[in-house]
């Protein structure tokens with residue numbers, strides 16, 4: 001039995017969320033044509049007879065312009081350092097660029113296995129795909145380079161096999177019937193965010209992010225531990241009141 005954690009990383013719009021949905025077989029992450037839609041850490045659990053792959057979806061790593069941006073990047077790096085397998089997604093239909101090199105550099109320090117996943121293979125012909133596979137394998141010493149298409153399903157199963165191969169030997173981590181704990185956690189995070197924004201909209205026009213860290217059920221009670229991220233230290237008192245009295 002193998003079990004462990006995996007995540008997909010890559011520049012905005014690389015196809016990470018769509019690929020995760022294709023793997024888990026259900027629409028659980030938010031996808032859109034606009035870059036940078038993924039904001040939450042999301043888990044999908046893929047059960048097989050002798051393995052369990054737990055997928056974690058991270059927000060993208062961006063050049064931080066604000067404290068919130070820096071904190072989100074810290075969160076991304078933290079997730080990366082905790083997973084066993086990382087799939088670096090690079091789209092087949094766009095040249096390997098600075099963004100990909102930046103992320104590859106960040107990944108070099110990690111102990112987990114790094115695979116390159118060439119996404120959106122359906123958008124290019126065989127020749128272009130072969131060229132891209134070559135360009136990607138020259139980027140770093142990846143454990144594997146796997147072309148996939150989340151849209152046509154090409155090689156999605158193979159990718160899961162390959163990822164599973166690099167998971168540590170371990171008993172299963174989650175019960176069989178658990179597909180994902182994401183919708184509930186995202187919903188709760190949204191509720192906390194709404195509550196935190198209530199009445200402070202004028203003072204905090206945009207940036208407030210909530211990440212649910214833990215939900216513990218105790219009888220009829222659910223304890224929720226969530227982190228609230230704001231943009232500037234000065235905004236802390238606006239959300240929680242002076243000295244946390246709010």
Ligand SMILES: Nc1nc2c(ncn2[C@@H]2O[C@H](COP(=O)(O)OP(=O)(O)OP(=O)(O)O)[C@@H](O)[C@H]2O)c(=O)[nH]1
Pocket residue numbers: 010011012013014015016017018019030031032033034035036037038060119120121122123148149150151152
């Ligand atoms: N043709 C094709 N389009 C794809 C494929 N995978 C993703 N896309 C499209 O590419 C766009 C971006 O996909 P996402 O899955 O949202 O990308 P992401 O990397 O999660 O993006 P961020 O959340 O911005 O980081 C969407 O319009 C998808 O429909 C694929 O295999 N083939």
